[in-house]
Amino acid sequence: MFLVSKLFWVFAQPLSAAFLLCALAALLVFAGWRRLGGLSALLAALILFVTLFTTTGTVALQVLEARFPKPAQDPQMLSCMIVLGGALDTEINTARGGIELNQAADRFVEALRLARSHPEARILISGGDGSISGIYEGEAQASERLFSAFGISPDRLVKENASRTTYENTLNTAELLKDQGLENCLLITSAYHMPRAIGLFRAAGMTVTPWPADYRTSGIVGLSFDFTQPSLNAQLTTTAAREWMSLAAYHFAGRIGDIFPR
Helix, strand or coil, rough: CCCHHHHHHHHHHHHHHHHHHHHHHHHHHCCHHHHHHHHHHHHHHHHHHHHHHHHHHHHHHHHCCCCCCCCCCCCCCCCEEECCCCEHHHHHHHCCCCCCCCCCCHHHHHHHHHHHCCCCCCEEECCCCCCCCCCCCHHHHHHHHHHHCCCCCEEEEEEEECCCCCCHHHHHHHHHHHHHHCCCCEEEEEHHHHHHHHHHHHHHHEEEEEEECCCHHHHHHCEEECCCCCCHHHHHHHHHHHHHHHHHHHHCCCCCCCCCCC
């Protein structure tokens, strides 16, 4: 299932779909099916226009980010927090032995902030090597260097270094929480990713408090044309499409109860 999902996304993301439709159009025209070829090219152009020159992706991401608002105040007492992987560049860290962060770095920034203000809290880092090759250092392992660099004792860390997907994050974390006697933890992940994560944790029978981080949108953008930042629009649309597709896939596979957990 892991490999299937990875390969599916290679072709299902908006820019890949547009390229495949362009290739199909060329083949259809070459075969003499000009009308079908033209229709395929038109559909590819439509996908590209929506992806590059509208705020569709931003609006779709905003809906996800607004599902679980962040609490207005920090918790007074905090015994544990769960940080889902996805914020460390495993390929670079494996090659260079560093702690290179990617766009989701706020997951770890927020965890560090809370860890410093709540020295009694345990920190469970859940994330292995999510690549198809499986040859890179897992995020949970690399995160020890990050937390140690900021004065957080390795004794406070619980490392789950085997999971490759959010579903595996949930299964493996549940076992570790039980073994460590930890419960009622904060769940720290990207705001757009929180609905799917909460759905999975609920399905696994775990009670967690959503603590979203890594917001990608302002939350106030309306649907409109936007010709100023096509590369960013494409990135946001791709992120939104992947998350909405994942929510639908997890629901129909029976892994989460509601298609859009609240």
